[in-house]
Amino acid sequence: MKRKEFLKTFGWLIALPYLLFAGLMVRKHRQVSSARIIRLKTPNADGIYFYDDVIMIQKDQKLKLFSSKCTHLGCRINKIENGQLVCPCHGSSFGENGEVISGPATTALTELTYKFDPEKKELITEV
Numbered sequence: 001m002k003r004k005e006f007l008k009t010f011g012w013l014i015a016l017p018y019l020l021f022a023g024l025m026v027r028k029h030r031q032v033s034s035a036r037i038i039r040l041k042t043p044n045a046d047g048i049y050f051y052d053d054v055i056m057i058q059k060d061q062k063l064k065l066f067s068s069k070c071t072h073l074g075c076r077i078n079k080i081e082n083g084q085l086v087c088p089c090h091g092s093s094f095g096e097n098g099e100v101i102s103g104p105a106t107t108a109l110t111e112l113t114y115k116f117d118p119e120k121k122e123l124i125t126e127v
């Protein structure tokens with residue numbers, strides 16, 4: 001078999017691992033870069049505040065941010081009942097620290113880290 005025929009026949013087999021690796025890198029990059037940065041005004045008073053993707057809880061001048069995505073199947077948590085965060089889809093409820101109070105969810109809400117921009121008095125977080 002001549003060199004040209006060999007490359008034509010087995011070239012894809014040689015290139016395949018490199019193509020798979022390149023594909024995985026592109027996919028990983030897309031996952032990393034899909035995070036969105038969100039800026040939120042700091043609240044003036046204690047309370048629970050709902051935004052599209054974030055739940056902000058301020059109590060005794062301590063502030064926590066959680067993803068509003070329910071850990072059961074991903075519905076957006078957007079209401080409070082009896083002081084608990086309640087998912088509208090299947091009724092899971094969560095406490096002020098994101099802990100599960102009742103299922104079907106079994107995992108606490110994802111707490112988000114944030115930075116404070118003192119100039120604009122905004123919180124900056126990523127979801």
Ligand code: FES
Binds near residue numbers: 071089103105
């Ligand atoms: S998606 Fe929230 S309880 Fe099912």
